[in-house]
Amino acid sequence: MISAAEANRHFSSLLREVSRGAQITVTSRGKPVATITAADRVERPERAAAKRVLLSRLHATPAAGARNGFRDELYE
Secondary structure, rough: OEEEHHHHHOOHHHHHHHHHHOOEEEEEEEEEEEOOOOOOOOHHHHHHHHHHHHHHHHHHHOOOOOOOOOOOHHOO
């Protein structure tokens, strides 16, 4: 964990740490507000599971309303 002010002062070194695999939590007034992690890092398992659940719910939910009309009919 690092404060936002400290992260700002040492941003280049933080990026080097992240490129070596570190994950850094940035705080503001003692509360976590952001996480710096490598762009190519594998998605966390709990996030991947939540995404699968959400997508399965979306696929199971029928679309509301007719989708075969013309755009102009929407505004009549």
